[in-house]
Amino acid sequence: MGAALWGIWLWTFRLRPVRDEIAENFQPSGLNTPLRWKRIREQMRHGRFSHDDMIQVRFLGDTEIIERLMSRMPESGHVNGCFHGHVGEALCVLTGHDAGDTAEGWHAWWRTHRGKSQTALIRESFAPLGIDPQKPPTKEQTLELLRLIGVGRAVGGDSLKPGAPVPGAARTSNALRILRDHEVKPEVVTHADLLRPEGESIFLGLTRYIEFKEQYPVQNGVGVVFGDSAGDIYFDYREDPFYDVHAPRLLGRRWAPWAWFGGVAALGIGGVLGGGALWRSGRQGQAPAHPASP
Secondary structure, eight states: OHHHHHHHHIIIIITHHHHHHHHHHHSOOOSOOHHHHHHHHHHHHTTOOOHHHHHHHHHHOOHHHHHHHHHTOOSSSBOOSGGGTTHHHHHHHHHSOOOOSBHHHHHHHHHHHTTOOHHHHHHHHHGGGTOOTTSOOOHHHHHHHHHHHHHHHSGGGTTOOTTOOOOOHHHHHHHHHHHHHTTOOGGGSOHHHHTSTTHHHHHHHHHHHHHHHHHSOGGGOTTOOSSTTTTOOOOOGGGOHHHHHHOOEETTEEHHHHHHHHHHHHHHHHHHHHHHHHHHHHHHHHSOOOOOOO
16 A cells, blocks of 8 residues: 555656656647746756757746846856857847847846846837837738848848848847737738838748747747736746745645645545445345354
C-alpha cells in the first residue's frame, strides 16, 4: 500500500514536467500554450534560462520576465547571439525598445525605464508612429504595421523607399503582436492595397502575420498584451495574494502537495478497509448453514 501511494505521489508531482511535455508534443496547439509558458516561467523563476526558451519568451514574456532578464544581465559585454543567450534580442521584443548589443546600453536604458509595465514600454515605442497599441488599428494603421513587418522581413531591405530607415526587431515583432492581439483579419488587405508602391512590403508582412497567428494563436491567451484577451492565461495559485499570506508550510513545502497526498492516502486506506469488510461480509453470507439439531 505504501509503495502504491509513493508511486502516485511520484507520478503526480515529480514526473509532472515529463507528462506535461509528452502531452504537449502529442496535442500541439501553437507555441504559446499555457502549459508551455508555465514551464518556461517556472524555470526562469529558478534561475534557468535555456537557449530555446529565450527564443520563445520573446512572444510570451510579460513585465515579470523583463525584470528577470534585466536582473541577470551581465555588467558589460555583448548580449545578443546564441553565446550570450539572446537576452538582448529578447528584451528588444518584450519592451519595444532597442538599447543595442551591449550590457552597458541596456543598464543605462533600465535606469530610465525601470518600473514601467510592458504595455507602457510598447506604447512608447509606437507613439512616434501615431499608433496606440491599446486601440484596434485602423485600416491605414494596419497596412503600416504590415509594411513594417514586411520591410523587416525583406532580405537586404529591398522593399525600402530611398532613405527610409530599416525598422528593428523591437517594432516589427511588436507590430505582429498588436495585429494578433486585436484579432485583425488578414482579409482586410485587398488586391488594391497590394498594388500600392509599398505593396511588396505589405504582402511580405501579411504572409508573416498569417504564420504568426498560427504559431501564437490569441485564443491561447499567453503573451497577449493588448486587445480584449489581454492577460487571459492560466490561474496559478502561487500568485494568489491570499495563498502567499495565509498558506502554512509543512516540512519546508507549501501545504497543497501534502494535503493532496494525505487525502489520497486516506481514500486509499479507506478503500482497502472497505473492500476487506465487503469481502468478509460476502464470505459470511456464503457460509453453509448448520443442520438443525434433532
